[in-house]
Every structure is written in C-alpha cells, then in structure tokens.
Amino acid sequence: MTNAVSPEISTILMDKVADWLTHSSLAGDDLETMVRGFCERLAAAGMPIARVHLSFSMLHPLYDALGFTWERGSGMRVEGFRQKPGQSSDRFTRSPYYHLLTNKLDHLRRRIDYSGPSEFPIFDDLKELGITDYMAFRHLFNAGKDQGMMGSWSTDAPSGFTEGMIAALLRVQNHLAVAAKMAVLNRLADNMLTTYLGNDAGKRVLSGNIRRGQGDTIRAALVMADMRGSTMLAEQEGREAYIDTLNQFFDAIAAPFNRRGGQILSFLGDGFIAVYPCDRHREPSEIACRAALGAAFKATARMSVLNENRKRQGLSEIGYGIGLHVGNVMFGNVGLNDRLTFSAFGSAVNEVQRLQTLTKKYPQNVIASQDFATYCGGGWITLGREKLRGVKEKLTILHPDATDISEQDDDGTFEISYDGVSDAEQLMLLLRNDGGAGMDSGNGKAVQ
Known part of the structure; x- marks a missing residue:
C-alpha cells in the first residue's frame, strides 16, 4: 500500500x-x-x-x-x-x-x-x-x-x-x-x-487516394474463387440457411487468402478475388505465387472438412473452383464521381476469372496458368491448352500435384477462438x- x-x-x-x-x-x-x-x-x-x-x-x-x-x-x-x-x-x-x-x-x-x-x-x-x-x-x-x-x-x-x-x-x-x-x-x-475494402486498399483510401481513376499498376499473384451450384442451394435451403452456408463457405475457402501478404480485395456474390502484391522481379513474384498456392492447398483442405461436416448433417456438398494467375493489374478507384469502389482490374484479372471458370470443364478444383506454375516451382500436372475469351493466344493450364500438399506448413493463424x-x-x-x-x-x- x-x-x-x-x-x-x-x-x-x-x-x-x-x-x-x-x-x-x-x-x-x-x-x-x-x-x-x-x-x-x-x-x-x-x-x-x-x-x-x-x-x-x-x-x-x-x-x-x-x-x-x-x-x-x-x-x-x-x-x-x-x-x-x-x-x-x-x-x-x-x-x-x-x-x-x-x-x-x-x-x-x-x-x-x-x-x-x-x-x-x-x-x-x-x-x-x-x-x-x-x-x-x-x-x-x-x-x-x-x-x-x-x-x-x-x-x-x-x-x-x-x-x-x-x-x-x-x-x-x-x-x-x-x-x-x-x-x-x-x-x-x-x-x-x-x-x-481490405487492409491495403483501406490504408490507401485513408491516406487520400479517393479520386476516380486514381491508383497504381502493380504486379500480383491473383486468386479467383467461386461456389458451384449456389442457385440450387439457395432454392433448397432458403434465404437464412443459404446465407449461413455462404458464410461457412467463405470461412473455409477465403480465410487462407487473407494471410501472408494476401488480401481479399472484394467478394463477388458467392465468389471473391484476392491479390498478393509483389515487386516486378522474379524473387518477389515467386514468394507471392508460392504464398497463394499454399493458401489454395489450405483452402482445399478446409473445404474437405466443411463438406465432411455437411455430409454428416445430411446436407449437400459445396462445390467450388479456384483460379491462380500472376500479372500486372491496375489497382485503384473506379465508378461514378459520387459512388466509387476500390478494386483491381485489367487483362490479368479477366484471365484469372476465365481460369476459374475452367474448373467447371475439368474435374480439378484448382487450375493455374503456366506463368503462375513456373514461379511456384514444384510438381504440376498439365491439363491442356485452352483458348480464353478475350485472349489471343491459347494458355497452358495446369493443376498442382496433390503430393505437394503435405509440404505446405500450417501457420495455425486461421482459426479464431469464440x-x-x-x-x-x-x-x-x-x-x-x-x-x-x-x-x-x-x-x-x-x-x-
């Protein structure tokens, strides 16, 4: 005292x-x-x-x-x-x-x-x-x-x-x-x-980056993911149950992409786009692509757990697709003078969206471009060459070898205790x- x-x-x-x-x-x-x-x-x-x-x-x-x-x-x-x-x-x-x-x-x-x-x-x-x-x-x-x-x-x-x-x-x-x-x-x-908006975009807006057309061109590993059969799920489960299912889906698949340099840039209905910004050199591109691939492996494992739980509850499985790409994107404000959104856009964004839709054609849930796979290294399975809408040349598309999944370390940061x-x-x-x-x-x- x-x-x-x-x-x-x-x-x-x-x-x-x-x-x-x-x-x-x-x-x-x-x-x-x-x-x-x-x-x-x-x-x-x-x-x-x-x-x-x-x-x-x-x-x-x-x-x-x-x-x-x-x-x-x-x-x-x-x-x-x-x-x-x-x-x-x-x-x-x-x-x-x-x-x-x-x-x-x-x-x-x-x-x-x-x-x-x-x-x-x-x-x-x-x-x-x-x-x-x-x-x-x-x-x-x-x-x-x-x-x-x-x-x-x-x-x-x-x-x-x-x-x-x-x-x-x-x-x-x-x-x-x-x-x-x-x-x-x-x-x-x-x-x-x-x-x-995400951590980086939020800081940019707070720092005064608020004019339409204002932004930067950056290099980034890109991720696009989407739920399959969402319309049918919405009809089967009803509004409230479907919203709960959608949140479970995002918790499982999206959370890994919001770590280790990744940012969920925006949610698009039942999908999302994430970016891993990096410098315009090989080593930073390799780091960004490997981080995105590691997150994709985690997302795949988490979706398996989610679907196993749904199966035990007598619920239908949730299908999904993930596209992986790397390229230069424009990162900034677009929209109206009095209604803006901060987003990434450009040809690379369109290409990763097209890659994601190819998971509807192929049985694999994760599809990447040749450029992305080259930066990652490791084992890849070539699926073929595809003509993407809006892209002149055919792209070689690949699927990560499942044997590499065990090599990805779990950082233990995704689960939040309630x-x-x-x-x-x-x-x-x-x-x-x-x-x-x-x-x-x-x-x-x-x-x-």
Missing part, C-alpha cells in the same frame, strides 16, 4: 494530463496508446491509482468492444472479442458494472471491506491487490447509446480516495471521454475501410441493450 498520509493532488499536474490527452487526440493516436499514456501520466501526476479498467464500445463489423486493464507496475492488458450469443454470466450480473447500468447510475463508489464477504466478486480480486477504494463510472458518447466508455478507478491508499482525488478524477474523466471518442471514431473509420466473451463486450452489450436482454455468456473472469 501507499503511505498513510494522503497526498494532495496537484491541479497543475492534472491539467497537464488533460493537455496531453488533447494533444494525443489531435495527433490521431490509437486508443491503446492513448489509454496506456493516460494511465501512466495519471500515476506520475501523484494520483495514488493502483488499477484502472476502461472499456469502449466499438462500431465494428467483427468486434463489439475493447477493454483495457492497467495495473501500477504491471503495464496494461488489452481485450477485444467478437460477439457470441449465449446466456448471461452470473458473475457479470453480480458485478458493479451491472449494478451501475441496471440502476441507471453514472457513478458507483465502494470502500473495500476486508472484514466480511465481498459485495461483488471482483472485490475478492481487488483485495489481493490491496485495494482500499473503488469507483465505477459510465460515460455515454451520444444519446443513442451505441457508443460509450465505462470504467473503474481503484486505489490502495490507506484512506482511499479523498474528495480532492475524486474531483480530479471526474475532471480528467471528461477529458478522457472526449479524447477517447475521437480515437474510437478514428478506429471506426479504419475498421470499416479495412473490413470492407470461447468466452470479454468483460468489455459484456458490459457494452448491456449498455447498448439497456437492461441486459440477450447478454452473452462470460469467460469466468470477474467484471472490472
């Missing part, structure tokens, strides 16, 4: 913390950098803070909330989890946050009583840290309650928080909320662009739902 005498909190130093938040916000710092810097400066200013927990709702297609836990001398832990439907966690419903939200309170303060049972489960954890005083709060970013900040301050000062400390925390809390909202909005813009939901997500879902209906199951940890 800290010294028995409660320190006087310097207004000047606390103002410096607030000023730093303003500068951090104007500089466009990310939320993690801002929260870590804030907590360290808060402690450096003389506030006897031992632990800080902050949670921010995030308008993101994949992630719902971010949580930050800072402990003096231990640094900061960050959590960000996807939403998973389930039941309310009993531990969460017995938390200070739940009490604060369900009673529509802005603040909740408790002295930690070591002589009897804890009012909330989290207090048992705080006792191990020597915490003497605890304050939880919520701060909405707007009236719609779709974004906001919640958190808690904990001190191990023997006398707890003084009135001066509480006043200083309330003041700096307002500055933190403003700065955090800016960081959340910046993160939102980045999240949306990278989720819907076990448990973070405290941050639970409290932000409750904040949005205004009462906790349909809350997710917890991960067994105490809510902060």
